Amino acid sequence: MPGQFDLVAFGNPLLDMQIRDGEEVLKKYNLKSNDAILAEESHQSIYEHIVEKYDVVYVAGGAAQNTARCAQYVLPENSTAYLGCVGDDDLAQQLRAANDKEGLRSAYQVNKALPTGSCAAIISGHDRSLVTRLGAAESFSKAHLETPEVKKLIAEAKFFYMGGFFVTHGAESGLIIAKQAKANGVPFSLNLSAPFIPQFFSQQLDSILPYASLVIGNESEAVAYAEAHSYGTSDLKAIAEKLAASPSELQGARTVIITHGSEPTIVVEGGRTREIETAKIASEDIVDTNGAGDAFAGGVVGALILGKSIEEAVKVGQKLGGMCIGQVGPCLKFPKEQII
Numbered sequence: 001m002p003g004q005f006d007l008v009a010f011g012n013p014l015l016d017m018q019i020r021d022g023e024e025v026l027k028k029y030n031l032k033s034n035d036a037i038l039a040e041e042s043h044q045s046i047y048e049h050i051v052e053k054y055d056v057v058y059v060a061g062g063a064a065q066n067t068a069r070c071a072q073y074v075l076p077e078n079s080t081a082y083l084g085c086v087g088d089d090d091l092a093q094q095l096r097a098a099n100d101k102e103g104l105r106s107a108y109q110v111n112k113a114l115p116t117g118s119c120a121a122i123i124s125g126h127d128r129s130l131v132t133r134l135g136a137a138e139s140f141s142k143a144h145l146e147t148p149e150v151k152k153l154i155a156e157a158k159f160f161y162m163g164g165f166f167v168t169h170g171a172e173s174g175l176i177i178a179k180q181a182k183a184n185g186v187p188f189s190l191n192l193s194a195p196f197i198p199q200f201f202s203q204q205l206d207s208i209l210p211y212a213s214l215v216i217g218n219e220s221e222a223v224a225y226a227e228a229h230s231y232g233t234s235d236l237k238a239i240a241e242k243l244a245a246s247p248s249e250l251q252g253a254r255t256v257i258i259t260h261g262s263e264p265t266i267v268v269e270g271g272r273t274r275e276i277e278t279a280k281i282a283s284e285d286i287v288d289t290n291g292a293g294d295a296f297a298g299g300v301v302g303a304l305i306l307g308k309s310i311e312e313a314v315k316v317g318q319k320l321g322g323m324c325i326g327q328v329g330p331c332l333k334f335p336k337e338q339i340i
């Protein structure tokens, strides 16, 4: 049976500010309907704009934090912990409360000088466009890894999960944890997170990838990765296979999982490529897709920690991804449904 805090995940803790029917906002700020970006100068007023003009739903976000909460959904109590940096404010309290409710331990670093990060989640149809201001999240420092609580968490973890988004500022800390995972002989999983990560932060991503025993991404992230590395193909299976075979510091073969919306999930494991069918969700059952990929990853990681096969784990991931799509924002159903 898993002990305490089997999973240690880390990333950018964010509070999502979600609105529906945001077509006007997409146009005003020149956003793609399905994307995740860092707020630039031209996006700074988006947060006030949506608060003024829309019914904003505030909900705990941050991609890796969502994944950790979703992994906790299928794991025994107190199995998961999450590292990231927040401010000393009400937003951080909301994130702590959401994590406490679902049994995810918030092992936050606190930077009193900066606000907790937030993410404008603009829903249009079923799509979500995410515009993030990282705030305190960006000031995560490796000093946090030296605190007694975090040292213990890292020493005892049975599985690590890193949100690829973290490499925009935290590749050095990510690499320290990844090397520790190797030294401890435990899996280290990495999510590609968004097309702009392999596109603009490929060097940082590639510093950590050799330590990743499991890589998870979706179709657009896989294609962006292939383009950034001149793979010369946009075929998802070929990309997954190349990614699995890319340089490694580890003994065994890397597992790669590429999701593709309602199309089958592609899995490369031990040099073997498979496609795993996913249930199509009826249009009327879809609320929004914010967090669906994170929920998928949470299901996969949770099931792997429980000793399930990769195929079973992908099916658990697909179930949680589907469940998340039926909820507002990156959330699952409560009271809990039995998944495994």
Ligand code: 26A
Residues within 6 Å of the ligand: 011, 012, 014, 015, 016, 036, 037, 038, 060, 061, 062, 063, 064, 066, 119, 130, 131, 132, 134, 163, 165, 166, 168, 290, 291, 292, 293, 294, 330
């Ligand atoms: C660095 N960026 C852009 C980000 C994010 C992010 N999490 C970490 N870093 N941009 C959006 N998100 C989160 O992704 C979730 C959906 O997958 C959002 O907070 C949202 O909950």
